[in-house]
Amino acid sequence: MAEIHDQFDTILILDFGSQYSHLITRRCREHNVYAELMPCTTQLKDVKFKPKGIILSGSPYSVYDKDSPHADPGIFDLGVPILGICYGLQELAWQMKGKVEKCDHREYGFAQVKISQIGGENASVDALFEGLGDEMQVWMSHGDQLSTPPPDFHVIGYTATAPYAALAHNSKPIYGIQFHPEVTHSPRGKEVIGRFILNICGCQKHWTMEEFIGKEIARIREICGPTGRVIGAVSGGVDSTVAAKLMHEAIGDRFHAIMVDNGVLRLNEAKQVDEMLNKDLGVNLTVVDASDLFLSRLEGVEDPEQKRKIIGNTFINVFEAEAAKIEAAAAEEEKNGAAAKGRVEWLLQGTLYPDVIESISFKGPSATIKTHHNVGGLLKDMKLKLIEPLRELFKDEVRALGRLLAIPAPLVQRHPFPGPGLAIRILGPVTREQVAILQQADNIYIEEIRKAGLYNEIAQAFAVLLPVKAVGVMGDARTYEQVIALRAVQTEDFMTADWYVFPPEILRRISSRITNEVSGINRITYDISSKPPATVEWL
Numbered sequence: 001m002a003e004i005h006d007q008f009d010t011i012l013i014l015d016f017g018s019q020y021s022h023l024i025t026r027r028c029r030e031h032n033v034y035a036e037l038m039p040c041t042t043q044l045k046d047v048k049f050k051p052k053g054i055i056l057s058g059s060p061y062s063v064y065d066k067d068s069p070h071a072d073p074g075i076f077d078l079g080v081p082i083l084g085i086c087y088g089l090q091e092l093a094w095q096m097k098g099k100v101e102k103c104d105h106r107e108y109g110f111a112q113v114k115i116s117q118i119g120g121e122n123a124s125v126d127a128l129f130e131g132l133g134d135e136m137q138v139w140m141s142h143g144d145q146l147s148t149p150p151p152d153f154h155v156i157g158y159t160a161t162a163p164y165a166a167l168a169h170n171s172k173p174i175y176g177i178q179f180h181p182e183v184t185h186s187p188r189g190k191e192v193i194g195r196f197i198l199n200i201c202g203c204q205k206h207w208t209m210e211e212f213i214g215k216e217i218a219r220i221r222e223i224c225g226p227t228g229r230v231i232g233a234v235s236g237g238v239d240s241t242v243a244a245k246l247m248h249e250a251i252g253d254r255f256h257a258i259m260v261d262n263g264v265l266r267l268n269e270a271k272q273v274d275e276m277l278n279k280d281l282g283v284n285l286t287v288v289d290a291s292d293l294f295l296s297r298l299e300g301v302e303d304p305e306q307k308r309k310i311i312g313n314t315f316i317n318v319f320e321a322e323a324a325k326i327e328a329a330a331a332e333e334e335k336n337g338a339a340a341k342g343r344v345e346w347l348l349q350g351t352l353y354p355d356v357i358e359s360i361s362f363k364g365p366s367a368t369i370k371t372h373h374n375v376g377g378l379l380k381d382m383k384l385k386l387i388e389p390l391r392e393l394f395k396d397e398v399r400a401l402g403r404l405l406a407i408p409a410p411l412v413q414r415h416p417f418p419g420p421g422l423a424i425r426i427l428g429p430v431t432r433e434q435v436a437i438l439q440q441a442d443n444i445y446i447e448e449i450r451k452a453g454l455y456n457e458i459a460q461a462f463a464v465l466l467p468v469k470a471v472g473v474m475g476d477a478r479t480y481e482q483v484i485a486l487r488a489v490q491t492e493d494f495m496t497a498d499w500y501v502f503p504p505e506i507l508r509r510i511s512s513r514i515t516n517e518v519s520g521i522n523r524i525t526y527d528i529s530s531k532p533p534a535t536v537e538w539l
């Protein structure tokens with residue numbers, strides 16, 4: 001089976017646990033070069049493709065710590081270009097007999113790198129820095145630095161405090177830089193990464209969503225064979241809609257999309273998604289109303305993790321039942337003389353690259369903050385095999401793909417909505433009444449954001465229903481009712497987020513509309529917490 005790294009020039013990024021490792025991957029992709037992250041402990045014999053170049057990431061470790069991670073030394077004999085970033089530089093120096101020591105001044109923040117002129121009379125700068133001028137601003141984050149460079153290396157850049165801020169091997173394409181080119185605080189960092197992957201590694205700029213579509217459709221057809229059928233969990237969110245459209249292009253009506261109404265969707269969501277997919281996109285979608293089942297299982301439950309697990313498990317039960325129904329219907333038709341249909345062998349999931357990165361980090365998955373309903377054990381003992389066409393993509397790549405697949409812009413730009421839905425936005429027990437209150441408040445909030453033309457400026461906005469009551473006065477009478485919290489965030493990747501600063505008049509209008517139109521609510525608050533220390537959702 002052709003894998004993506006067999007089809008596109010690929011940069012291998014070895015992850016030593018830096019908080020920026022995934023950004024290196026992103027920057028490569030922004031240059032239209034496919035890059036894949038693997039744990040730094042990966043042995044070369046387990047890498048089944050030949051990378052065009054290797055990048056070693058930063059790390060919280062020091063190379064001389066007893067338990068610090070080290071790369072397979074074989075990478076230096078592969079003959080492909082290597083770039084070490086921060087710890088990556090220290091690691092290659094450590095492996096090649098240079099010396100790394102704690103520096104007197106930890107350097108955390110901006111620095112100016114001076115680019116060295118190399119050679120005699122016709123001195124020039126190294127290929128890594130060509131075209132970048134004599135000096136550039138960069139971002140540093142380190143407590144160790146090189147005190148002696150390894151033999152056979154020369155300096156190509158230095159700062160006031162780091163004489164070995166950038167090194168190159170005298171004869172091989174091996175480089176190390178102390179600064180972080182992958183963060184936006186290094187304004188020309190992306191160009192440095194471009195110099196490395198395009199000019200030094202010679203990668204072709206083939207990683208585009210146009211190329212991806214054709215290759216992925218061919219791959220899906222090969223996986224499913226001539227008769228195999230696929231069911232897919234489709235929520236109306238960006239990821240599953242794009243995945244569904246791709247499946248539909250690949251295998252047509254052998255793909256069965258299923259949306260589950262779990263009783264905790266947004267106002268009119270099931271109806272809207274049904275219309276969007278069936279009418280606008282031509283994907284055959286079945287909406288299964290399982291709201292009674294979900295709400296009865298959620299009765300009286302307040303604990304966030306318990307809510308998430310109940311919903312995750314109930315999704316599984318519903319999908320299994322639906323797959324069985326589809327097969328039973330086909331068997332019945334066959335009895336009546338219809339041609340045999342293939343088995344429902346596959347389950348489509350809209351898993352994205354960030355979910356995968358989280359689980360492949362060499363430090364292992366991070367502490368469980370919250371159990372995302374579709375990650376970590378969905379349908380574990382199920383006979384259906386998984387098919388995940390977006391597994392290698394970031395969210396913005398999925399959106400680009402969606403646009404190419406002619407998915408309408410409002411759908412492509414939709415804010416994410418979590419599978420456990422309003423159940424994790426109702427802080428107390430979930431009841432039909434509480435769901436109805438939150439649906440109305442949330443609907444007004446989003447409507448006003450759209451009217452103000454701010455929807456696309458905000459990454460995600462939603463209302464939360466608090467389980468507390470407050471005193472108010474309406475029409476001269478005392479009220480004692482619940483409180484709505486409004487949340488809106490801006491973020492690139494949802495790993496960190498900032499709260500959004502609304503113009504005050506918009507908040508005023510939203511507050512007045514919700515308290516006037518939604519009975520049961522007499523007070524509105526606005527959430528001014530960033531992530532961290534908060535998370536995007538309240539539960």
Ligand SMILES: Nc1ncnc2c1ncn2[C@@H]1O[C@H](COP(=O)(O)OP(=O)(O)OP(=O)(O)O)[C@@H](O)[C@H]1O
Nearest residue numbers: 233234235237238239240259260350374416417419
């Ligand atoms: N109500 C639902 N019915 C069927 N499948 C669902 C439902 N909610 C979530 N899922 C499944 O869970 C997956 C993960 O949900 P997630 O919210 O991360 O993605 P999405 O809904 O496709 O996109 P977005 O992140 O934009 O909301 C979805 O891709 C879909 O396969």
Ligand SMILES: O=c1[nH]c(=O)c2[nH+]cn([C@@H]3O[C@H](COP(=O)(O)O)[C@@H](O)[C@H]3O)c2[nH]1
Nearest residue numbers: 371372373416417418419420494535536537
């Ligand atoms: O499909 C999903 N199933 C879940 O169980 C889930 N929990 C959080 N989210 C979404 O993930 C993003 C980050 O949210 P947190 O900061 O709350 O973890 C935000 O976009 C959240 O809406 C989920 N999505």
Ligand SMILES: NC(=O)CC[C@H](N)C(=O)O
Nearest residue numbers: 058059086087142143144
């Ligand atoms: N960001 C990094 O890679 C830091 C590397 C190493 N831990 C240091 O402090 O120098």
Ligand SMILES: [Mg+2]
Nearest residue numbers: 235237417418
């Ligand atoms: Mg969703």
